[in-house]
Amino acid sequence: MAQNNESEFGYILDNIKEITENVNEARVKYGSGEVQIMAVTKTVPFEKVNFAVEHGLTLLGENRVQEYLSKKDSYDKRAEVQFIGHLQTNKVKYIADSVTVIQSVDSLKLAQEIDKQAKKAGRSMDIFIEINIGNELSKSGVSADSLTELACGIAELENVRIKGLMAIPPVGADEKVFEKMHMLFEDLKGKNIDKADLRTLSMGMSGDYVTAIKHGSNLIRIGTKLFGARNY
Numbered sequence: 298m299a300q301n302n303e304s305e306f307g308y309i310l311d312n313i314k315e316i317t318e319n320v321n322e323a324r325v326k327y328g329s330g331e332v333q334i335m336a337v338t339k340t341v342p343f344e345k346v347n348f349a350v351e352h353g354l355t356l357l358g359e360n361r362v363q364e365y366l367s368k369k370d371s372y373d374k375r376a377e378v379q380f381i382g383h384l385q386t387n388k389v390k391y392i393a394d395s396v397t398v399i400q401s402v403d404s405l406k407l408a409q410e411i412d413k414q415a416k417k418a419g420r421s422m423d424i425f426i427e428i429n430i431g432n433e434l435s436k437s438g439v440s441a442d443s444l445t446e447l448a449c450g451i452a453e454l455e456n457v458r459i460k461g462l463m464a465i466p467p468v469g470a471d472e473k474v475f476e477k478m479h480m481l482f483e484d485l486k487g488k489n490i491d492k493a494d495l496r497t498l499s500m501g502m503s504g505d506y507v508t509a510i511k512h513g514s515n516l517i518r519i520g521t522k523l524f525g526a527r528n529y
């Protein structure tokens with residue numbers, strides 16, 4: 298079985314090697330510290346996800362609550378799961394006891410529901426605020442202008458901790474967009490918002506992770522470049 302996977306999923310190993318090399322090269326070039334590589338699992342069967350976990354990519358990113366719930370019990374127990382997709386308030390309860398971070402918080406209403414469900418689960422939840430950095434109508438995320446107000450509102454909640462920012466720069470976006478996100482991150486850190494502990498800038502996907510690292514990202518989220526093209 299393990300041997301079957303080794304040959305059938307060998308391309309994943311090649312991809313991990315290539316991504317890791319590129320990340321290390323970028324870190325040296327741009328003087329970055331540690332950069333976490335997240336495996337984005339949407340549409341990927343759990344066997345492939347577990348293969349990536351076995352080979353060192355223990356951080357998983359989930360987009361869809363339903364899909365996550367159908368796979369989570371099959372995941373390798375070494376995996377750490379963070380939620381990165383658009384999240385409806387009525388679905389928070391399904392993930393509040395099992396994910397370590399919700400990266401896609403873009404409203405006070407959502408943060409309040411996370412606070413409530415985290416309390417029920419007897420824990421606190423780490424969250425990132427998602428910024429709609431390209432001001433795209435089709436994308437979720439709070440506008441850059443509303444970031445400080447939202448962060449201050451969330452800081453009032455007892456069972457939620459702001460630990461980072463997340464963004465999906467538009468495809469082909471100018472590097473200025475990445476740098477703007479970097480500045481927002483540094484600015485917010487400088488504001489020393491109560492109880493916030495801003496450590497992670499989650500930015501960069503298959504097509505732009507090197508650019509993202511250049512502009513301060515320390516968590517990149519990789520799907521296609523790792524598991525291959527999604528067919529949906």
Ligand SMILES: *Cc1c(COP(=O)(O)O)cnc(C)c1O
Pocket residue numbers: 337339360381382465502503504518519520521522
């Ligand atoms: C799908 C997805 C990714 C990964 O995208 P790829 O281009 O396949 O690497 C990263 N972040 C989020 C929020 C996603 O939905």
